[in-house]
Amino acid sequence: MATETPTFEERSVLERLQDVLSRSVEIYGRLDTSAKVSFWIVAAIVTLAVAAPLVAPYGPAEPDYDASLAGPSVDHPLGTDLTGRDVLSRVLFGARISILVGVVAVAMAVAIGVPIGAVGGYIGGWVDEGLMRLMDIMMSFPSLVLALALVGALGPNLRNVILVIGIVYTPQYARLIRGSVLSVKEEEFVEAAENTGLGDTKILFKHVIPNAFTPVLVQGTFHVATAIIFEASLSFLGLGVQPPTATWGVMIADGRGYLPDQWWISTFPGIAIMITVMSFNLLGDGLRDELDPRSETEGGPGA
Amino acid sequence: MGLGNYTIKRLLLLVPVFIGVTAAVFLLLKLAPGDAVSALLPPRSRNPETVAQLEARLGLDQPIYIQYLKWLANALQGDLGRSYATRQPVTGMILSRLWPTVQISIIAFFVAMFIAIPLGVLSAVYKDQWVDHLSRVIAFTGISIPSFWLGIMVILVFALFWQNWFGSSLIPAGGYVAPSEGLFAWLNAALPPGITLGVGFSAIVTRLTRSAMVEVLNEDYIRTARAKGVKEQALILVHALRNAMIPVVTIVGLQVGFLLNGAVVVEQVFQWPGIGRLLYQAVQTNDIPLIQGLVLFIAGVFVLMNLFVDLTYALLDPRIKYD
Numbered sequence: 001m002a003t004e005t006p007t008f009e010e011r012s013v014l015e016r017l018q019d020v021l022s023r024s025v026e027i028y029g030r031l032d033t034s035a036k037v038s039f040w041i042v043a044a045i046v047t048l049a050v051a052a053p054l055v056a057p058y059g060p061a062e063p064d065y066d067a068s069l070a071g072p073s074v075d076h077p078l079g080t081d082l083t084g085r086d087v088l089s090r091v092l093f094g095a096r097i098s099i100l101v102g103v104v105a106v107a108m109a110v111a112i113g114v115p116i117g118a119v120g121g122y123i124g125g126w127v128d129e130g131l132m133r134l135m136d137i138m139m140s141f142p143s144l145v146l147a148l149a150l151v152g153a154l155g156p157n158l159r160n161v162i163l164v165i166g167i168v169y170t171p172q173y174a175r176l177i178r179g180s181v182l183s184v185k186e187e188e189f190v191e192a193a194e195n196t197g198l199g200d201t202k203i204l205f206k207h208v209i210p211n212a213f214t215p216v217l218v219q220g221t222f223h224v225a226t227a228i229i230f231e232a233s234l235s236f237l238g239l240g241v242q243p244p245t246a247t248w249g250v251m252i253a254d255g256r257g258y259l260p261d262q263w264w265i266s267t268f269p270g271i272a273i274m275i276t277v278m279s280f281n282l283l284g285d286g287l288r289d290e291l292d293p294r295s296e297t298e299g300g301p302g303a
Numbered sequence: 304m305g306l307g308n309y310t311i312k313r314l315l316l317l318v319p320v321f322i323g324v325t326a327a328v329f330l331l332l333k334l335a336p337g338d339a340v341s342a343l344l345p346p347r348s349r350n351p352e353t354v355a356q357l358e359a360r361l362g363l364d365q366p367i368y369i370q371y372l373k374w375l376a377n378a379l380q381g382d383l384g385r386s387y388a389t390r391q392p393v394t395g396m397i398l399s400r401l402w403p404t405v406q407i408s409i410i411a412f413f414v415a416m417f418i419a420i421p422l423g424v425l426s427a428v429y430k431d432q433w434v435d436h437l438s439r440v441i442a443f444t445g446i447s448i449p450s451f452w453l454g455i456m457v458i459l460v461f462a463l464f465w466q467n468w469f470g471s472s473l474i475p476a477g478g479y480v481a482p483s484e485g486l487f488a489w490l491n492a493a494l495p496p497g498i499t500l501g502v503g504f505s506a507i508v509t510r511l512t513r514s515a516m517v518e519v520l521n522e523d524y525i526r527t528a529r530a531k532g533v534k535e536q537a538l539i540l541v542h543a544l545r546n547a548m549i550p551v552v553t554i555v556g557l558q559v560g561f562l563l564n565g566a567v568v569v570e571q572v573f574q575w576p577g578i579g580r581l582l583y584q585a586v587q588t589n590d591i592p593l594i595q596g597l598v599l600f601i602a603g604v605f606v607l608m609n610l611f612v613d614l615t616y617a618l619l620d621p622r623i624k625y626d
Contacts, residue, residue, distance in 0.1 A: 101450065103370035133316075137323045142601060149598055152586035153331045229449045233568050236451050237583060254450055259455070260463035267459075270452035278447035285443070 027290065035286020041279040051096035058086040060093035060246040069262050070293060075076045079264035081254060087264060090246040091272050094141060097247040101162055101231040102224035108166030109223065110216060113173025118204050120174065121181025132178065135171035156239045165227050172219055180212035214291045222282035225277045232273050248273050312615060317606045322375075323575025324602040325595075332591050374595070383596035388588045393596035396581065403479060404577030407561050408571070410497025411504050415555065419505035423551075428539055430517060436507060445506030450565050454499045454572035459602045461495070475555050477574040496573040508555060515547040522546075556612035561606060 028039065050056060059063075064084030072079045074281030079085035116135070120128040138146075147164045154160045184207050234251025242252050248269040255265030344353055362373065371618050377384065383393035426438040431480040480492035519525065520543055528542050529535075566579030574580075578597065585593035 058575075133319060134323065137320045141324055141605060142560035142563040144567050145560075145601055146600070148567060148582060149328055150331060150595055152589070152594060225447070229447075232449050233451055236449075237568065237571065238585065252455065256455060259459050260467060263459060266452070266455055270449065270456065273449050273452065274444070274447050277449075278443055279448055283441055287377050 006289060011300060016153035021136075027287070030290045031286045032289065034282050035290075038279040038282040038286065041069045041275065042283055045095055045276050045279065048092055049099045050097055052092045054091075056086075056092045058089040061085065061089050061097035061244050062089075069258065071262075072264055073193040078268045079262070081251075081265050082258070082260075087251070087268055091248070091250055091269055093250045093271065094251060095276070096148055096271060097158070097241055098228045098231060098247065098273070101158070101165065102227040102280075105165035105222045105227045105231075106220050108162065109169035110173050110220065112166065112177075113170045114209070115176050116170070117174035117177030117210060118181055121185070122204075125162055128178070131174070135174050137176075138168070140169040144230070147230065147234065148237075148239060150238045151234060156234070156242060158241045158245075161231055161234055161240045165230050168230075169223050169227070172223070176215050176219060177208070177212050180215075181208050184208050184211055195291040217285055218288045218291060221287055225284065228273065228277050228280070315609065317610060321602055321606055323377075324372060325375065325599050328598040329374065329595060330367070333367055333370075340531050341349050353390055355372075361474070376595075380609075382434055383599065384592040386585075386590050386593045388593070389586075393527060396593065397578065397596060397600050400576055400578050400581045403575055404563075404566050404570070404579060406482070406493050407497040407500050407566070407575065407577065408484050409517075409564060410493060411501035414498055414501030415508045416506045419508035420512050420551070424507045424516055424539070424544060424547075426509070426513040427516030429519060435513075438513070442506040442509045445480070445502045445509075448502065449568075450503055451568035451572050454496065454504060454569050457495050457499055477572070479574070496569050498573050499564065500569045502556060502600075504561060507558065507561070507615060508551065513546065515550045516543060518542045519547045552612075552615065556608060559608045563601060563605075574584070580600045 028036070031039070049281050052060075062085060064080065064086075067080045067084040069082070070076055070080045076088065080086055081090075091161065093280055102194055116131055120131040135300065150164045150167070151160055181204075184203075185276070231240055231247070232249035232252070236246045236253045237249075238253065240249055241247045243254070251269040252266045255267070255269075256264070258265055344357060362370060365373075369556065372626075374384070378408050383396055383397070385391065386393055386396060389396070397611075404543055421442070422438045426435040429435050436489050446468070462472040466472040466475075475492050479494065480488050481542045482489045520539075525543055528538055533542070563579065566577055570577045570580040571577070571583055578601070582594070582597045582601075584590075585597060597620070
C-alpha cells in the first residue's frame with residue numbers, strides 16, 4: 001500500500017517524479033521473470049505503435065496492385081491483401097488503435113469511477129447504496145452484449161468504441177476506490193488531517209487515491225488487455241472502428257474472404273492481438289502477485 | 304433471517320436491476336440517431352404524413368415513459384412486440400434461437416468441467432512445480448486469444464486446410480445441425496463452436512480452481528486430516544476439493560455473462576443461429592423491438608442466474624448469514 005508522507009506536497013515536481021521513478025524501478029525489480037519479460041514486450045509494442053510511421057515499410061493504406069494477395073516474402077514479410085497493402089505495415093499501424101483504445105478507455109473508466117466511488121464511500125447512506133447498486137447493474141450485465149446495444153444506438157466509430165468500453169469498465173474502479181475510502185476513513189491519519197482542517201478534496205487526493213493506487217494499477221493492466229480484445233471483437237463485427245483504418249479486428253474480418261489460400265491476412269493480426277493481450281495479462285498477474293496478493297482482481301477475456 | 308426471507312430479499316433487490324437495465328437500453332435506442340421508422344416505409348411513399356401515421360400506429364407518438372411502461376407491461380405478459388425486419392413476434396424469434404446457444408454453452412461448460420477443474424486442482428497440488436507453470440501458460444494463452452479469431456483458425460485448419468490436405472474436411476466450415484439429425488452429425492457441427500467458446504471460459508475456471516484449492520489446502524483442517532493419516536488422494540479429492548468447489552461453482556455460475564459475450568462472436572464466425580447472432584443481426588438492421596427484447600431477455604436470464612448462484616451458495620455454505 002502506498003502511504004504517502006504528509007511532506008509529499010512540499011517537495012518539488014522533480015523530486016516527486018524521481019520518487020515515482022525509483023518506486024517503479026523497485027517494483028520492477030520484485031516482479032517474476034514472466035512479468036519482467038512481459039513488461040519489455042509491452043514496452044516494445046508501445047514503441048512500435050508510436051513509431052509506426054517510421055518503422056513500417058509501407059503506408060497502412062498504400063496499395064500495390066502488382067503485389068495483390070502476395071504470400072509472405074522478403075518484400076512483404078507477412079504478405080499482402082487484395083489491393084496489395086502490406087500486412088506487416090497494417091499490423092504495426094493497427095497496434096496504434098489497439099493501444100490507444102486500451103489506454104484511453106481504461107483512463108476514462110478510472111476518471112469516471114474514482115469520483116463515483118469516492119463520493120459513495122464518503123457520503124455513505126442511501127447515496128452510496130444507490131450508486132453501488134447502479135455499479136452492480138452495470139458490472140453484472142454481459143459487457144459485449146451491452147456494448148453491442150450501445151454502439152448500435154450511438155453509431156460505430158473510434159470515439160464511441162472508447163466511450164462504450166470506458167463506461168463498461170467504470171464500476172470496477174468505483175468499487176475499488178469506495179473500498180479504499182471506507183478503510184482510509186477509519187484510519188487515524190485522516191482523523192488527524194480532518195482536525196487540522198484539511199478539505200475533503202485534499203484528503204481524497206492526498207490519502208485515499210494514493211492508497212488505492214496499487215489495486216487500480218493492477219486492475220488497469222488487466223483491463224487494457226481485455227479492452228484490446230473488446231475493440232477487436234467490435235471492429236471484427238463491423239461495429240467498431242471502420243475500414244479503411246487499419247485495425248486488427250477489421251483486418252481479420254477482411255481476410256476471412258480469402259481463406260484458405262491467402263491465410264496470412266487473417267492469421268497475423270490475430271497473433272498480434274494474442275501476444276499483446278498476453279503480455280498485458282502476465283504483467284498484470286505479476287504486478288498483482290507482488291503488490292496486491294490478496295486482491296481478487298482477475299483478468300478475463302473481453303469476448 | 305431464514306432462507307425464505309433471504310430469498311425474498313434477494314428477489315426484491317433484483318427488481319431495480321431489471322428495471323434499470325431495460326429502461327437504460329429503451330431510452331438509448333430512442334435517442335439513437337438514424338430513423339428506424341421511415342426506413343420501414345418503401346422509399347416512394349416516404350413522406351412526413353405517412354411517417355406520422357406509422358408512428359401513431361406503432362405508438363411512437365406517445366411520451367417516452369408511457370411507451371416504456373406499455374412495453375414493460377406487455378413484456379411481463381410475454382409479448383415483446385414485433386420485429387421491424389421480419390414482422391414476426393420477437394418472443395418467438397428469441398425462443399427459437401435459444402436452443403442453439405444452450406447447446407454450445409453446454410459443450411463449453413463440459414470442457415471447463417473436465418479439463419479446467421482437474422488442471423486447476425493439479426496446479427494447486429503441485430504449486431510452483433512444472434505442472435503449475437504449464438497450466439499457467441495454457442490458461443493465460445486461453446484468456447488472451449480472441450475467440451472470434453480462434454474460431455476462424457479452427458475453421459481454417461480443420462475444415463479448409465484439411466480439405467486441401469486429405470481431400471475432405473474434418474468439420475463443417477460453419478452452419479447449424481440440430482441434435483435430431485443424428486448424434487455424430489450434431490457433434491461434428493456443434494463441437495467446434497462449443498470448444499471455441501469453452502477455451503476462454505476454461506482458462507478462467509482453471510485459475511479460479513487453482514486459487515481456491517491453494518487456499519483450502521492451507522487450512523487447518525487439511526493439516527489436521529493429514530496429521531491423522533488420511534491418505535493424500537482422499538485428502539485432496541474428498542476434503543479439499545469439496546470445499547474449494549464452493550467459490551468455483553459460484554463463479555462458474557456467474558460466468559453466464561461471459562458465455563453470452565462469447566456467443567455473440569463465436570456464433571457469428573460459425574454461422575450458428577443462436578441468441579448472440581440474433582442480437583448481432585438485430586443491431587445490424589437497427590431492428591429496435593428485437594434489440595430491446597433481447598436485452599430484456601438476457602437481463603432476465605442473467606438476473607435469475609445470479610439469484611440461483613446466490614441461493615446455491617447460501618445452501619452449500621452454512622457459514623453464510625442471511626442478512
